[in-house]
Amino acid sequence: MTPRRYAPSQKVLHWIIAILIFALVPIALAMANLPDGGLKNALYEWHKSFGLTVLALALARLLVRASRGAPPLVDGLPAWQRRAARTSHLALYALIVLVPILGWAGTSACCAPVMLYFTLPLTLPISGGMPVGEAILKVHQVAAFTLVALVALHVAAALHHHLVRRDGTLRRMLPGGGEG
Numbered sequence: 494m495t496p497r498r499y500a501p502s503q504k505v506l507h508w509i510i511a512i513l514i515f516a517l518v519p520i521a522l523a524m525a526n527l528p529d530g531g532l533k534n535a536l537y538e539w540h541k542s543f544g545l546t547v548l549a550l551a552l553a554r555l556l557v558r559a560s561r562g563a564p565p566l567v568d569g570l571p572a573w574q575r576r577a578a579r580t581s582h583l584a585l586y587a588l589i590v591l592v593p594i595l596g597w598a599g600t601s602a603c604c605a606p607v608m609l610y611f612t613l614p615l616t617l618p619i620s621g622g623m624p625v626g627e628a629i630l631k632v633h634q635v636a637a638f639t640l641v642a643l644v645a646l647h648v649a650a651a652l653h654h655h656l657v658r659r660d661g662t663l664r665r666m667l668p669g670g671g672e673g
């Protein structure tokens with residue numbers, strides 16, 4: 494049966510993943526551009542650990558989504574906006590899984606070990622060394638910037654719903670928010 498609202502777990506996962514991505518991207522830009530040194534190395538470690546955390550939470554989120562579904566889009570949207578919403582949500586789900594997997598695979602190939610929060614070794618068995626690692630990380634970078642662009646559109650759409658259409662779309666993703 495189609496639910497009438499997002500479950501609290503869906504909202505919590507949505508916002509924790511969003512916060513982690515808002516932290517991960519500036520960390521990525523800083524670590525890639527800083528001169529070699531302790532700060533650069535620390536930012537790499539935080540980037541990798543936050544990224545792996547996004548992957549774990551995204552998989553949990555997909556399980557909840559598959560078992561519980563999501564409320565229908567608000568009434569009165571033109572067909573192209575309904576299609577755009579469905580396609581962009583699907584692409585966001587795909588990218589929050591793909592981007593960290595690519596980062597994980599690329600780092601495992603070129604620059605092992607991958608350590609989760611400086612403790613748990615999680616390097617994947619991927620051979621090929623630097624050339625393979627760099628190629629995978631290039632795809633990781635392109636996919637990550639695609640995710641950033643899509644998130645910008647997604648936020649613009651959420652604000653449009655809230656401020657221009659004044660419907661319940663944003664409220665129903667907020668704590669305590671109900672049917673839209």
Ligand code: HEM
Pocket residue numbers: 514517518521522524525540541542543544545547589592593594595596597598600607630633634637638640
């Ligand atoms: C949702 C999760 C992730 C996002 C949004 C993300 C985002 C990014 C972005 C935007 C860059 C490009 C930085 C630049 O070249 O200016 C980047 C690079 C990189 N990411 Fe990620 N990343 C994620 C997950 C991961 C994970 C899980 C790992 C490894 C375990 C990882 C490892 C790397 C590495 C090694 C680079 C290369 C930086 C360089 O060129 O020196 N990322 N990431």
Ligand code: HEM
Pocket residue numbers: 507510511512514515558562563566567578582583585586589644647648651652662663664665666
């Ligand atoms: C930064 C990373 C973000 C990602 C990866 C993301 C991803 C998603 C996905 C996949 C959905 C579809 C949920 C489902 O149908 O199961 C969704 C819904 C939603 N998101 Fe985000 N989101 C992000 C940030 C934001 C931000 C910053 C806002 C608000 C300013 C926002 C507002 C919403 C709203 C209002 C919905 C509900 C749409 C509806 O029910 O029709 N999201 N988000």
